[in-house]
Every structure is written in C-alpha cells, then in structure tokens.
Amino acid sequence: MRRQIPDVVVSRLPMYLRVLALLKAEGIDFISSRGLGSRLKMTPAQIRKDLCYFGKFGRQGRGYNVGRLFSELKQILGLDKQWSMALVGVGRLGRAIMDYKGFIPEGFKLVAAFEKDRNLIGKKIGGVVIEDFAVLGKSVKEKNVDIAIVAVPSSEAQNVIDMLAQSGIKAILNYAPICARVPRGVRLQGIDPVVALQSMTFYLTRV
C-alpha cells in the first residue's frame, strides 16, 4: 500500500525529473542527495525525505542511481504514456499554445481545439481541426481527452472550466488570470507569470 504523498512533494517531482534528465545527458550514473540538493537548491535532508515516499532509491555511500530514479519517477508521475489534450480558446494565446514545441517530446499531444469564433471553426492548425465550442462536451468524450487547456478571456474562464468538469475532464491547465474553482476530484493548475515574477522581485530588492 502506498503512503499518502503530500501535494507539495508531488509538485516538486517534475523538477527532480528535469535535473535527472540533465544528469543522464551528462553521463552521470550516480548522484548523492547533496549533489541533487545543490542542483535543485534544496537541502540533502529534504531530498531524502521527498524520495523516501517512493521507496528505496539510494544506496549508502554511492547515492542514487540516476537512470533508475529517472525511470521510476517518470512512471510515478504517469509520464510513461501519452496524454491527450484539448485546447479551449484559439485566440493569440491559444495559437501560441498550438505552436508550442515543448509538449510532444514530453508525451502531451493536442488532439482537439475549441473556439466560439465562427471564422476560426473548421480551420486546421498543426493537424488539429478547430471545432465549435458548442460540441465540446461530446467531442472531448469521443476523443478520450485527458487534460484540457483553458486559454479564453478571464471573463469566460470559470464557465469554460465548469463545462470541462461537467464533461468529465479531470485535469485542467488554466492560463486565465483568475482564481478558478473546480469540483472535488478535478485537478486545476494555473499558468501564472505573476507568481514567477513575484519570486524574482524578492531577489531584485536584495541586489
């Protein structure tokens, strides 16, 4: 039986994965919790505490096996399969998201896009035909969409998120700068540049 893993630990795992991918690329086979900590700007104790949720990876004196830890964390995060995504809102931001080259190599594939604007419906971008927002519920089910990306104006975002949740979508990535609500059992992540800016200003005030 798995222990309950705190959200804050889960939220750090993608960063672990990123550092491990770099280590692999550098040909490093083993790394200590100190070495990982220095790359992740975390204490070795925190690293050990985080990773102990997932079983015994490290070996006294030798450190973590980079390749094995990478594969196991990938599996734990569910990244050993491909995930299907739907985009809602094909304005400037939506188009930029459709152009984004970072999804496919990581196993995320855009399979559907929805828009209200009649001039865009039916157009094909990067292999995806833009569909009428009105068919969203039916289409995400037919296409077995796992994750939805919301790129509509703030004023419409909560409505869209409600519709996605009603359509059975369990994970939503929200680009609108609102504090959105989701029903129990639905995961919501916001892409918020302000949060990223706010932790840099801390250091700017100390230069």
Next chain:
Amino acid sequence: MRRQIPDVVVSRLPMYLRVLALLKAEGIDFISSRGLGSRLKMTPAQIRKDLCYFGKFGRQGRGYNVGRLFSELKQILGLDKQWSMALVGVGRLGRAIMDYKGFIPEGFKLVAAFEKDRNLIGKKIGGVVIEDFAVLGKSVKEKNVDIAIVAVPSSEAQNVIDMLAQSGIKAILNYAPICARVPRGVRLQGIDPVVALQSMTFYLTRV
C-alpha cells in the same frame, strides 16, 4: 541581520500572498497555521517553519494576523513598488503577453518591447512602441527596465538571454522551452506548462 532564506521558501511566498489576499477578501482577520496549511495543502509545521524566517507573525492561540502578514510578505517580496518590464519577441506569444491583464494589478508594468521583424517595429500596442531588437541594450538601460520577458523561438532564446544579462538585466522570465543558462547574479524563471502538466498526470494515474 537577516538569515539566509532558502530559495524553496521564497518560491512559496507568492502562494502565501495569494491565499492571504483571498482571506482578506473574505473578511477573515486571523488564521491558524492549520488553516493556512489546509488552504495551501501544506502541513502546519511547514507553514510555521517557512514564516519563522521572516520574524514573529503568529500569536499563540490566535493565529496569524492576515492583514499584517499580507503586508509584510508583500514588502519582503518587494511588491510594495512598481516593476518595469521589457518584452523580447512580439510574435503570437509576445502579443498575448502584451494583452495579459494580470500584470498591472500586481505592480508589473510593460515599458518596452523588442522585435526583429521590420513589419512590427514602430507599431504601438497597449501604449508600448515596439522597438528594433538592435537597440535593446541601450533602451533597457534608458528605461530602467528591471525584468525582461523572453518570448522568442527556442533557437534564439539563449542568445537573447545572454544579451539581456550583458545589458544589466537581473531578472528574466523565459517562455521558451529550453534549459537556459544565466551568469551568476541573474535570476531566471521559466514559464513551463509541461511542469504544470506533469504534476497533474500524477493524480490522473490514480483516479
């Protein structure tokens, strides 16, 4: 004298701020570390540990003073002033960033934008005139830019980041899906939707 504050603690402060703003809006004056923890999905012990870096906020039995904690964290993060930002790259993503309504209310103001595309140089969007990328170094100094946002294609991003660092910019928000490097003393934050997706798939595999 301030204690050295771990980066991971700093990176959590904007989330504290967000929750405190909500509490203020709800008219809640005091909150326990348990209450904060439940909203932030963190343990009360972690909350207390994080906040103790910044002095005594809590009071035994009564909890944290929401308004005071909010103001102090805002000041600690350097958010009691306005920050000037420059955008590099005015393609689809760059235009979406220029349209983004979330910056101004949080004290971040776009004061400059740079592009290589001759068709865009000289155009005015939301009060900002797009400048030739060639004058970047000179212009960011004249305009006292604090933070740069990089929204150029991946292939150009590292070059642009190098130029920004050479121009004296100390904080860079990077939208390109690359693992960029910066010289010592320069802060870099990536906006990476994949990281946000990767922590949701953890939960999707457990539905």
